[in-house]
Amino acid sequence: MRHPQRIGRLTAALLLMATTVAACGGDKDDDPTASAPKAPATIPELTTDPLTLSFIWFEWPPAQALEAFANKEYKKVRPNATIKVNTVPNANWHDAMFTQFAARKTDFDVAILDSQHIGEAVTNGNILDLTDFVKNNIDVNAYNPYLLAAYGQFPQAETGQRDENASLYGLPLLGDTWTMIYRKDLIGDKPPQTWDEMISAAEKCQADNPGVSGLAFHQANGSDAAAVTYNTVNGVYGGNLWDAPNRKIEGVLNDAAGQEAMEVLVNRMKPLTAKGSGNWFIDEVNAAVAQGKACIAFNWIAASGGLLDPKQSTLGTTREQILGKLGFATLPKQKTDLVPLGGMGMHVSAYSPAANQAEALNFMKWFEQADIQKKWAAAGGVPSRTDALASPEFLDAGPFNKVYADSVPRMRDMWNVPEYARLVDIENTNVNAALNGAKSPKAALDDIAKQQQDVLDSSGRKGGGGL
Amino acid sequence: MSDRVSLTTDRPGRAATPKPPAPVRSRRLTDRRLAVAFIAPALLLLLGMSVFPLLWALYLSFTDYSATRGGPANFVGFGNYTAILTSAQVHLRAVTTLVYVVGAVTLQTVLGFTIAYLISRRTRGRGLLTTLFLVPMMLSPVVVGLFWRFMLDAQFGVVNSMLGSLGLGQVEWLTRQRTALISLIVVDTWQWTPFIMLIALAGLTAVPKYLYEAASIDRASEWFRFRTITLPLVWPLLLIAVLFRAIEAFRLFDLVYILTSGGPGVSTETLSFHVYKVAFLGFNTGTASAYGILMVLVVIVLTQLYLRYLNKLKED
Numbered sequence: 001m002r003h004p005q006r007i008g009r010l011t012a013a014l015l016l017m018a019t020t021v022a023a024c025g026g027d028k029d030d031d032p033t034a035s036a037p038k039a040p041a042t043i044p045e046l047t048t049d050p051l052t053l054s055f056i057w058f059e060w061p062p063a064q065a066l067e068a069f070a071n072k073e074y075k076k077v078r079p080n081a082t083i084k085v086n087t088v089p090n091a092n093w094h095d096a097m098f099t100q101f102a103a104r105k106t107d108f109d110v111a112i113l114d115s116q117h118i119g120e121a122v123t124n125g126n127i128l129d130l131t132d133f134v135k136n137n138i139d140v141n142a143y144n145p146y147l148l149a150a151y152g153q154f155p156q157a158e159t160g161q162r163d164e165n166a167s168l169y170g171l172p173l174l175g176d177t178w179t180m181i182y183r184k185d186l187i188g189d190k191p192p193q194t195w196d197e198m199i200s201a202a203e204k205c206q207a208d209n210p211g212v213s214g215l216a217f218h219q220a221n222g223s224d225a226a227a228v229t230y231n232t233v234n235g236v237y238g239g240n241l242w243d244a245p246n247r248k249i250e251g252v253l254n255d256a257a258g259q260e261a262m263e264v265l266v267n268r269m270k271p272l273t274a275k276g277s278g279n280w281f282i283d284e285v286n287a288a289v290a291q292g293k294a295c296i297a298f299n300w301i302a303a304s305g306g307l308l309d310p311k312q313s314t315l316g317t318t319r320e321q322i323l324g325k326l327g328f329a330t331l332p333k334q335k336t337d338l339v340p341l342g343g344m345g346m347h348v349s350a351y352s353p354a355a356n357q358a359e360a361l362n363f364m365k366w367f368e369q370a371d372i373q374k375k376w377a378a379a380g381g382v383p384s385r386t387d388a389l390a391s392p393e394f395l396d397a398g399p400f401n402k403v404y405a406d407s408v409p410r411m412r413d414m415w416n417v418p419e420y421a422r423l424v425d426i427e428n429t430n431v432n433a434a435l436n437g438a439k440s441p442k443a444a445l446d447d448i449a450k451q452q453q454d455v456l457d458s459s460g461r462k463g464g465g466g467l
Numbered sequence: 468m469s470d471r472v473s474l475t476t477d478r479p480g481r482a483a484t485p486k487p488p489a490p491v492r493s494r495r496l497t498d499r500r501l502a503v504a505f506i507a508p509a510l511l512l513l514l515g516m517s518v519f520p521l522l523w524a525l526y527l528s529f530t531d532y533s534a535t536r537g538g539p540a541n542f543v544g545f546g547n548y549t550a551i552l553t554s555a556q557v558h559l560r561a562v563t564t565l566v567y568v569v570g571a572v573t574l575q576t577v578l579g580f581t582i583a584y585l586i587s588r589r590t591r592g593r594g595l596l597t598t599l600f601l602v603p604m605m606l607s608p609v610v611v612g613l614f615w616r617f618m619l620d621a622q623f624g625v626v627n628s629m630l631g632s633l634g635l636g637q638v639e640w641l642t643r644q645r646t647a648l649i650s651l652i653v654v655d656t657w658q659w660t661p662f663i664m665l666i667a668l669a670g671l672t673a674v675p676k677y678l679y680e681a682a683s684i685d686r687a688s689e690w691f692r693f694r695t696i697t698l699p700l701v702w703p704l705l706l707i708a709v710l711f712r713a714i715e716a717f718r719l720f721d722l723v724y725i726l727t728s729g730g731p732g733v734s735t736e737t738l739s740f741h742v743y744k745v746a747f748l749g750f751n752t753g754t755a756s757a758y759g760i761l762m763v764l765v766v767i768v769l770t771q772l773y774l775r776y777l778n779k780l781k782e783d
Contacts, residue, residue, distance in 0.1 A: 091728070095747045102534035102750065124535045221730040276621020278642030278731060293622070421748040433732025438644045455749075465531065466744075466751025467554045 036122045036169055037350050041132035043365065044358040052082045053359050056097055056108040057344070059087040060282070062174055062302050062381065069379040074366060081359055090281070091222040094421055101126040101351075109352040109360045112173055112344045114224075115150045120418040122154045122169050127347040128357065130364075131167045137365045138171065144408055147172055147384040151345030156244070156416045160409070169347060171364050172384030174302055176342030177407045178232060179400045181289055181297045181304065184327045186212070191329035195236050195264070198296060198332045202272045205295035214272030216294035220281040221432035224424050227414070228340050230265060230431040232298075235338030235412050236331070237261040242415060242452075250453040254445045257335070262441040266434050278436040289326070290314065300342050301400045302382055304328070308399075328400040330407050341411040343382065377401075419455050422466070426451045521763075528757035535750040547757035556733075557741070557758075563648070564737045568716040570652045571659075576709055578656065579663025584697075586664075587671040597668065604661040612725030615654045616641070619726075644734045647727050651735055654722055659712060666708035670701035703780055710773055714766055738762060 057063045063085050070083035086108060088096040094117065100106040101124060113121060121127045130152065134140065140148060145162035152170035157163050180198070182191050186205050192198035202214030218225040231241060239257035242249045252258075274293065277284070282303045288294040290306070290313040306312050307326060308319050316322040331339045346367070348360045366372060373383040377394035382404055388394055389405045415423060427448050434444035458465055528547055532540035551557050586596050603611070618625050619640035627637045640650045674697060682692045720739040723729055729736035736744075742762070746755035 091724075098535055098750065099747065120535070124537065126535070220728065221732070222728040274622055275637050276627075276639040276642055278639065279727070288622075419749070425744060425748050429730065429733050432730050433734070436639075436642050436644070436731030438732040438734055465533075466746075466749040466754045467550055467556055 035125050036127055036129040036167075037125065039128035039130050039133045039348060039357070039361060041136045043133075043137070043361050044354070046078070046358055046362055047355045048080060049355075050080050050082070051355060051359055052084050053110065053356060053363060054108045055083070055085045055110045055112055055346075056106075057085055057087055057112040058090040058093040060090070060303055061305055063087045065380040066173070069376060069381065070363070070367075073372065073375060074363060077366060078359070078362070081363075083363075093223070097121075098126075098421075101349075104351055106349040106351045109349055109356040110363070111347045111349055113170065113347050114344055115341065116224075116414050116416045116420045116424070118152070118154045118169055118345075118347075119156070119416045120420060121347065122167075123418045126350055127169050128350055129167055130169055130171065130348070130361075133361060134168050134171070137361075138368055142370065142385045142387060143172070144384070144386055144389075146411065147175060147408065150341055150411070150413050151343065151384070154416065156413070158244070159412045170345035171368055172343070173346045173367075174343045175382040175384050175389075175404060175408075176300050176302045176344075177339050177404060177411060178228075178298050178331055178342070179301045179304060179403045180329045180331055181299060181307065182327045182329065183212075183292075183295050183325055185325045186295050189327065191327055192296075192332050195233075195332045195334035199264075199268050199272070202296045206272055209295070212293055212295055213274040213277075213288070214295050215269055216273060216277065216280065216285045216288040216297035217269070218281050218285065218298070219270075219273070219277060219432060219435045220279045221428045223281065223428075224414075225281045225428065226431035226435060227424050227427035228342075229298075230262065230427065231412075231414060232331070232338075232340050233265045233269070234258055234261040235340070236334045236336060237264065238335035244415075247456050248453070249456065250449040252449075253452070254449040258445055258449075259442060262431075262434065262445045265431075266441040270435050278432065292325075298331070301404050302343070304400050305380060305398065323399060328403050330403050330410070337410045338412045339407045339410045341413040343384075417456075419459075422455050423452050426455070524756040524759055527753050528760050530753045532753045532756075533750045534752045540753070543753065547754045548761065550754065551758055551761060557738075559733065560736050560738050560741045563735065564717065564719075564739075567648060567652060567655075567719065567737060568713055570648075571655045571716050572709060572712050574652060574656045575660045575663050575712055576705065579660045579708070580667045580701075580705060582660070583664045583667035583671055587668060597665070600664055601661045603658045606658065608658065608721040609725055611654065611658050612722045615650075615657075616726050619650055641727050642731055644731055647731060647735045651719075651722055651726060654726065655716065655719070659715070663705070663708045663712065667701060667705055670704035671697065674700045703777060706773070706777055706780075710770065710777075714770070717766060718762070 067085040097111050146160050149157040149162035151172040152168040153166045187201045192201045206214035218229050237257050237260050239261050240252050243252045285297050285299050289297045292314050308322050310317050313322050315325045370387055373385045373388035374391050374393040377383045377388050394401050430444040430448045433439040434441050530540035531543050621639045640646050678696045718739045719737050723740045727735045729740050742758045745751050
C-alpha cells in the first residue's frame with residue numbers, strides 16, 4: 001500500500017525535472033554572441049493565402065491612421081493581406097515588445113520601435129538585419145541620411161550623419177519632432193525666436209491672462225516624457241548627453257551647459273506651468289492647449305492633429321477659427337538650434353513566420369516608394385523621403401508639417417544603446433523629481449550623470465545588475 | 468461464493484431481500500490510487516504554475532541571467548542578494564513600502580472595524596448597507612486607479628473643485644512628495660476598507676448575545692462591554708484580516724503604476740514597483756528573481772511571527 005505514495009512522489013519529481021529541462025535545454029538562442037539574423041536580400045515568394053500582417057505600436061492617432069491607410073492602399077497590390085496595428089498604452093510599449101522578444105515568440109510581425117530601442121533589439125537578436133535587403137530594394141539616396149540612420153542604423157551614427165558601412169535594421173515609418181504651439185491671439189503672430197524670448201513671452205502672457213499658464217510641456221516620469229524635455233533644453237543650451245565614443249556621461253551631461261539647462265528648466269520654465277502639471281505628458285498638454293489654458297506649449301507633431309478638431313477644442317467652432325488662435329513653429333534657438341528627434345521605424349520580428357517576414361519586407365518596400373510616401377503624408381503620416389517632405393501633399397496636409405520639414409536638419413537623438421530603457425528611466429525619474437521639488441536641479445542632474453554612468457560601466461558586473 | 472449471500476434475515480416476519488452485487492472494480496484501482504487520480508490534475512497545475520516558477524526563480528536568483536539577452540546563466544553565488552541587501556535604492560523603496568503598509572492597513576483597520584461595529588448595531592437595512600460598502604472592493608485596481616487619477620487631478624479634478632468651492636486652495640495630490648504617498652494610502656483605503664469591514668462584521672455577528680444580556684443586567688457601560696466582550700472576541704478574526712491586507716499592501720503595484728508611476732521622482736516607488744523596473748526595463752532577470760525571493764522570505768517570516776502571536780492569543 002506504500003507503492004502509490006512512492007509512485008506519486010516519483011511522478012512529481014520527474015515532472016519537475018522534465019519541466020526544468022524543457023525550460024533550460026535545447027534553446028538555440030542561448031548563444032551569447034547571438035545577433036540579429038539577416039533578412040534575405042530579395043523578397044521571397046509571397047503567399048497567395050489570406051494573411052494578416054501584424055504591427056505593434058502604442059495607442060495614438062498615427063496608429064489608427066497607419067492601419068486605415070495600409071488596408072486601403074496596400075490591399076490594392078496585395079488583396080490577400082490584411083494589416084492589423086495592435087496598440088498598447090504608451091507606458092507599456094517597450095515592455096509589450098521586449099517581453100515577447102524575451103519569450104522568443106511574438107504575436108506581431110513588424111515591431112514599430114522607437115529609434116532608441118534599436119540597440120537593445122539588435123544585440124538580443126530580436127529583429128532582422130535588413131542591410132542586404134535595403135541595398136537591393138530601397139533607394140537610400142532618396143532620404144535625408146540622418147533620418148535613415150536614426151530609424152535603422154546600429155551602432156548609432158553621429159548626430160546628423162549616417163555611416164554607410166553600418167548595418168541597417170529598420171526603415172522609417174513616421175518622422176516626428178517637437179513643435180512649439182503658441183496662442184497667436186495672446187502673444188502675437190510672430191513666434192518667439194530664442195528660448196529667452198519664449199520664456200519672456202510666456203511670463204507676460206501668464207501675467208496678462210489670469211487662468212492661463214505661460215507654458216505647458218511634458219513632465220511625467222513615465223515613458224520618455226520628462227527626459228525628452230530636459231534633453232531638448234540641454235541641446236538648446238549647448239549641452240551634450242554623453243561622449244559616445246568613450247561611453248562617458250558623468251562630467252559631460254552635468255557640465256556647465258547641462259547645469260544651466262537644468263536651471264532654466266526648473267527655475268525659469270517650471271514656474272510658468274499650471275499647478276499640478278508635474279505628471280503631464282502628450283494628452284494633458286494637448287488638453288491644456290485645446291481648452292485655452294496655455295499660452296505656449298511643446299508637443300510631438302504627430303500627436304498634434306487633434307488640436308485642430310473643433311469637437312475637442314474650446315478655441316473655435318471651425319478649424320479656421322482654431323487656426324486663427326493657434327500657431328505652430330519650430331523650436332526657438334538659443335546657443336544652438338537643436339530639436340529632439342522623434343518618430344519610429346519598422347523592424348521585422350526575428351520570430352515571425354517566414355511567410356509573414358516575406359510579407360513584411362514586401363510591405364516595407366512598397367511603403368518606401370515615392371508615391372506611397374506622398375499618399376501616407378496626405379493621410380496624416382510624416383514621411384522621411386526628401387521628395388515626400390517637400391511635396392505639397394505633405395506640406396498642405398497640416399499647419400505643423402512645415403515645422404517638421406524645417407526641423408529635419410536640426411535634429412538630435414538620444415542614445416540607442418542596449419541599456420536605453422534604464423538610462424531613460426534614470427533621467428525621467430530625476431528630472432521629474434527636480435520639476436516637482438523632490439530634488440534640487442543640481443542634485444538631480446548629478447544623480448542622473450552618476451547613475452547613468454554606473455549603468456554603462458556595469459556591463460561586466462557579477463550580480464546585482466539593474467539596481 | 469453463493470453461501471456468502473444471505474437469503475435469510477434475523478428479523479422474523481420480514482421477507483428476505485437479496486443484496487445487489489457490488490459493482491466490479493479493477494483490483495488495481497484501489498482507494499488510494501483513485502484519490503491520487505482525482506487530485507493529480509490540481510497537483511500538476513500547482514506544480515506547473517506555482518512550485519516550478521518558484522524553484523526556477525530561486526535558481527535564476529543565483530545567476531546573472533537576462534531573459535532578453537539570452538546566453539548562459541552564469542552562477543554568481545550570493546552576488547544578487549548582497550547587491551540588493553546593500554543597495555541604497557532598495558533601502559529607500561523598503562522605507563516607502565513600510566510607511567505605505569503601516570499607514571494604509573492602520574487606517575483600513577480603524578475605519579473597517581468602526582463601520583462594521585456601526586452596521587452590526589442596526590437591525591434594518593444591514594444587508595443593503597453591507598452590499599453598498601462592498602462595491603469598491605469588487606472593482607479592478609486599474610479602474611480604481613484611473614478614476615482616482617482623474618478625481619485627484621490638480622487642474623480638472625473633482626476633489627480640488629470641491630475644495631475650491633469651500634474656499635480652500637488647490638492641492639497637488641499626485642505630484643508632490645508628501646501628498647502623493649498620502650493619496651495612494653487614501654485610494655487603497657477607499658478600496659480595501661470593506662474587506663476589513665466584512666471580516667469584522669462576521670466576527671461581531673458571532674459574539675453570543677447572552678454575554679451582552681448578562682452585561683446589561685450588571686449595568687455595564689457601553690465602553691465596558693466593547694472593551695471586555697466585543698473587542699477580545701473579534702480581535703483574532705480582525706488580526707487575520709490585517710494579515711491578509713498587510714501582505715496585499717506589501718506587494719502593491721497596480722495603484723502606483725496608474726496613479727503616480729512611482730513619482731514624483733521615486734518617492735512613491737514601492738518594492739514591487741522597483742522589482743518590475745529591474746525585471747522589465749533592464750531585463751536583469753537574475754537580480755529581479757533574487758529581489759522577488761527576498762520579498763517572499765520577508766512575508767513568510769513576518770507571517771510566521773504573526774501566526775505564532777495569533778496562536779498564543781488563542782491559547783490564552
